[in-house]
Amino acid sequence: MTENTSNWRQKILYKPETDDRSRMRAVANNLILHLHPTKVPAPALRWTYTWGLGGLSALTATLLVITGILLMFRYDASIERAYTSIQYMETQVLFGSFVRGLHHWSANLLVITAFLHMIRVFLTGGFKLGRGNNWLVGLFLLALVLAFNFTGYLLPWDQLAFWAITVGTSLLSYVPVVGTAVSNFLLGGPEVGQATLRNFYAIHVAVLPVLLALFMSYHFWKVRKDGGISQPIRDKNERVERLTTIPHLVQIEFAAAAVLITALTLWVIFVPAPLEALADPSHPPNPAKAAWYFMGLQELLLHMHPLAAMALPGIIVAGFILIPWLDKQDDNIGLYFRSRKGKQMALVGAIWALALIPVLVIADELWLDLPAMFPTWPTLISTGLLPLLLTLAALIAIYLIFREFGHANPSEALVGLFIFLIVSFILLTIVGIFFRGANMALVWPV
């Protein structure tokens, strides 16, 4: 019995050992060490390197799975019952509101942590030296996270849900040739209705979790396979201290997890998940907004022909996919912003975005009227192709300016451009969320 227990303890829990050798042996087939190597370089443990963002994303995803399964016991994916089943959870089920709140806020948090994680990976060149594959997997994970959120958004079947999905999917119909077909396929018809709810529910609780589990496993496995997370290349004779995963890494991870869970719990207790009025297809709210993380795109849509507003992010995402092939300079891996110069370029990129985007948004609202300036052109050109090409030209110009006048190498210039794009996107999102009132007119938030 005692023998059994210690064996069990050894396998699953950590039993303190005194010297390095036995520590390593004791934990050789420990659960934790399926995920982590036994030893990690000390600098890789620095909090300010990864900010723990990948790990926090993984934790949040786990929370989502657990709370999601609990929600499934009470949720009913029919348009007659979905909303009432949520009300039921909020008013009748012990901890119903808490579980729902956890799921709701974790879902929003995951979008943020995964997005920040991507930024961190880019800035430290985490996609270099054979990690390109994992960068792609990561982008796919981000897409999965957004798909999760998008499908989940509809499920409460309240006004917010109904109209956000209606607005969101209406964008699809602008995609030439296949758009309407894809939209009809997803919605199970021309409009958001019972078929849509059931489709989205199936995708949300069956298709996406399977994909997420598969790709997350691959993601983690690949991190280890690539020799742990990225680190600066060091001289052969420079000795880097290596620490055992247990307890050093695990302690950090545990602290991060504890803080996240505590903060999230407090947040959920004080800010329950919102629930608006029952969906009413005949009374659109004004303004009808998409989910907050799509507000950047909806904002773009206000300034460009829908086709251009879809093509631009499409081109940028393609650029993100190609990053491992665009930045092939591997010797600056593991260094934030690549170099001092890279940092300067990033700063300039951020400042330009901060200055340019608000000016453009206001100018377009008040003065710019492209169709009136080119009355003889079809709008597809005057409000579509023209701004699209101008924007792309501007992006290329920014890159070239960094290269020529900033004397940056391609890797550093790319950092500047990347930061410019990210800051622009965040600004557009903020404008969309906070500065758009009735009829999507520019307003000062109250």
Add this chain to the structure above:
Amino acid sequence: MNTNKLISLLALTILIIVIPAYAWMEPTRLEQSQADLRQEFVSDAAVIYVENCAVCHGAAGEGISAMPSLDNDGLHTADYDTLFKTIARGRYDTAMAPWHSDEGGSLNDYQIDELVTLIRYGDWTQVGELAAQRGLIPPTLPAAAIEPERLAEIAALNAESGSQWAAGMQLYAANCTLCHGIRGEGSDLAVPLNTPNIQATDVVELQRIINQGVPGTLMAGWENSLQPAEIEALAEFLQNWHLIEAEGIELTPPQPIQIDVDNPEDMLALGERVYNSTCIVCHGEEGSGGTGPVLNSQQILTKNSDEQLMQTIINGGLRPNSSMPAFGDRLTSVEMEAVVSLLRSWEPTAPWVENPRGTAQGGGPPWLRATPDANNPIAPNTTQGQGQGQGKGGPPWRNSGG
């Protein structure tokens, strides 16, 4: 202890305190959220009610003539399913149509749930208030009406029972038009009444029908809500309607106006409506005074702020046993605001003093009370002289002459 351990410990400590605390509060939270939800249901239902049901059941569920009130103890304690079924399926062969979309109506389960909640828990003054604030329907549902001069014309038609006809027509306007139509032409709810057939019916028989109703139909018996004399008047009126009609006298159909509560002119018009129907008996035309004090005077209007006027209207007279009634739960806030805006609109032209001191003496100084004579302006024929000012027309000893 290193920082990581410290942070973990701290976070876990908070968690260990907060989660049981939350669990302890959970039953209270559930109750609170149920109460909130009930409130939400009632507010949502109020909107549905005002849009769909108020035409028949009254702006605040008080019922209109034969349409039942929904604000009564029987319904507050009624079985949930019974109410749901009544609204969902309607009542066969009555004006109460089925409302569920499955039955061809326009409401879904959820909305009917809300209506049931309203009927069982609802605070109906709040419904009337909400209706008024949204300006969805006129706060006081109008009935068909007839001008006083026309009533006099009717009375003049027949020396013997003309005044009965007039009274009957008024009663008809107030109680019967909803079903039998403004011109007695009938509606999809009831048969025509302005027909030779009815006019040929015996008065006593007509009274019996009105008294007892027609069993098994929408035609309720009016025995309990109208006086015998009123029933008699109604019967007389029905029998002679064709004669009245021949004179071209008709009821004016009610004008359900949509009030824009943000429009000062609408509010003023509403204020006038409320004043003329509610306040005029005591405070006189245009606030000129009566049993109640003069309101159209600077003394009242400059002295009182809008809030103070509002308070008086809500709470009634300041003096104990004052005959100024409290209107707080009889009028909606919109109506009261409208009246206040009406009173306020008098302010610029209001006289300084309620009753000019000179008018208290009984029609001016005695030597000025004679009716002016156009032929002899300075020395009118005093034998004709009658005080024509305010008051009772001079001291009694001067009045005896006629």
